[in-house]
Amino acid sequence: MVLVTCNSICYLSVASPDLRRWNHIIKTQVLEGNAGHAIRSYINMQRLGLFADNYTFPVLLKAAGNASYLCIGLALHGQTVKTGFCDHLFIQTALLKMYSSLGLVDDARKAFDKMPVKDVVAWNSMLDVYASSGQMGNAVEVFDTMPSPDLLSFNIMISGFARTGSKISAKRIFERIPDKDIVSWNSMVLACMNSGDMAEAHELFESMPEKNVISWNAMIMGYLKNHLYTKAIEFLDKMKVGNIEPDHLSVTGGLSACAHLGSLETGIQMHKYAKTLGQASSPHVVTALIDMYAKCGSIHKSLEVFYKFKHKDIYCWNAIISGLALHGCGYAALKLLNQMRANDFGIKPDDITLIGVLSACSHGGLVEQGSQIFGSMEKQFGITPKAEHYGCMVDLFSRARLFDSALKLIETMPFEAGESILGALLSACVIHQDLENGEKAVKLIVSSRGRGGLSDGEYLMFANLYGSCGQWEEAQRWRDMMNESGIVKTAGCSLIEINGRFHKFVAGHGMQSLDRSN
DNA sequence: TTAGGGTTAG
The missing domain is CATH 2.20.25 (N-terminal domain of TfIIb)
Structure with missing residues (x-):
């Protein structure tokens, strides 16, 4: 038998019924993340007259799930039925997982229910489907029905509750585990952090029998999530002193903390530290650096990091475009939008790219360019405008004192105008001391939410509007109303x-x- | 076969 490799796709030049060889090839391709190659190898294998067996199908189903190949996945399911392999336990579990990867939770459940015999892997897979999609009610139902949950089952439940920020439920499960492992502990720390209980997270962290880099990162990221940025940096510092070497996510967390604090000096130190750790060119770290420098006021350093990095992905592009937006560099942002799409890079802008671009137009006063991009989002970029994009446009029109355009957009948009959109409108009226349009905005906000539904920020903005236009009595009236409502x-x-x-x-x-x- | 935050307007 001779193997010929072409573009990483393997062909058998001699028709050999060596199925084991093919299974190995396909498995390797899936493990390497080349789902497309694996499927093509399977097609070539079939051309040679070979059929999939109980080793081939689980791997193929995994490939279809990984790469979100819905049609191929369905066809493979059909083949397992035709060939009778759908009675095989491993293949049934693989089907369940494939549907889960495709986001078809109900179909995963159907596959699960059809299984006459379920082993602990099948039960855990079903648990994982629910836990990772946030359906903890269903996860509990499965967990309570399963005959003999193992450590993995418990850990899946804790991490599910951690994701939904349900500390009490997570703890209830955690305490039932006789021999907790480091995953149980780390998940429990995360559950505390995600529910905002930093004191308990810290207590758990201190009492852990062993810690790894993920335990430390859980603390750093938890503090970030709860806006305690200096605490996050403190933990990163403690890692340095201890024996744990920070990884790319620890550094990313530290940089993110600097960005939030606006602390350029600490950010520069963190950059140096990332270099000594050899992580300054990790894509996560590079993105965090671009973001940090921009948010700390140094768009030049931000651009320098961006241009030096060779493997720019969508995150890097989005970070630099958002940074330019922050600095009011409208034309530069538009230029980069075109560059990223050009052949050299060939990266397709996503909805976040366009939020950055539109806000760059807004901050740079580029009304025409912004409107043109917004109007062609669907056609040119294949992206349906979300509320955030409408928000940028309302901001763009309002800043340019085009209140009629802003109001018209609000009236025609397919969403209910939320606080942020109306807030953009109102704050522009405050800046421009435009009482007439400001009052229109006030009326819109009050009518959309009712007086009882107003937020403290809105009461204050109303007061500021009247104050900025010299209407002190009216301003005081809104302040009084805010105080009366107990806010x-x-x-x-x-x-x-x-x-x-x-x-x-x-x-x-x-x-x-x-x-x-x- | 279980644990982790790169980018998002005002």
Whole structure:
């Protein structure tokens, strides 16, 4: 038998019934992430008169699931029925998983229900389908029915509850495990973090019998999620002192914290540290660097990192375009949009790219260009505008004082105008001291939500609108209404770094110095 | 066969 390789697709030049060889080839291709090659190998195999067996089908079904090949997946399912392999336990489980990967949870359940005999792998696979899609009610039902749950079953349940931020349910399961492993502990820490209970997360973290890099990252990411950025950096520092080497996600978390704090100095140090760790060219880290430099005010450093990086993917492009938007560089953002689509890179913009581009147009006052892109999103980019895109356009029109266009867009859009869209409209009226249009916006907001449904921010914006136009009595009336409704506005505050120290400005209270604490 | 945040307007 002679194997010929062409573009990583294998052909047998001599028709040999060596099915085991083919199974090995297909399996390797799937493991390498080449689902398309695996399917094509299977087609070639069939051309040679060979048929799939109980080793081939699970791998093929996995390939179809991984690559979201719905039609191929359905055809393979049909073949298993025709050939009788659908009675095979492993193939039934593979079918269940394939439907799950295709996002067809109900079909996965059907495959599960059809199984006459279910082993623990089948039960766990069904549990995982529900837990990873956030359907914890169904997961509990399966978990309670299964005959003998193992450690994996318990861990799947905890991670499912962690994802939905259900700390109490997660803990109930956690406490039932006789021999917890590191996955159980890490998932439980995440459950606490995702439900906002940082104290308990910390307590658990301290009492863990062993920790790995994922345990540390769970703490860093948890603090980030809960907006405790300096705490996140503190944990990264502690990793350095301890024996755990931070990985690319630890560094990404640290950079993200710097971005949120606007701390360029710490960000630069973090960049140096990433270099010493050899992670400065990980795609995650590069994206976080581009974002950090832009958010900390240095768009030039941001561009430098972007241009130096050779393997630019959609995340990098989106990060730099959003960064340019933040800095009001409308034309530069448009230029990069064209560059990414050009043959050299050939990357297809997604909905996030377009949010960045539209906001760049908005900040740069490029009304015509923004409108043109928004109008051709479907045709040119194959992207249906979401509420966020409408929000950018309302912002763009409002900033350019084109209130009629903004109002018209709000009236015709297929969504109910949320707080952010109406807020964009209103804040532009405040800036331009435009009482007439501002009142229109107030009426729109009040009528869409009712007076009882107004947020504290909206009450204050109304008051600001009237105040900015010199209507002090009306402004006071809205403030009074806010106080009457029992809303206490949290004081606005901002952090700024001066010579390595953080200073906090709280509205109405001036400046406080801080030592790296929020 | 179970654990982890790269990019998202105002």
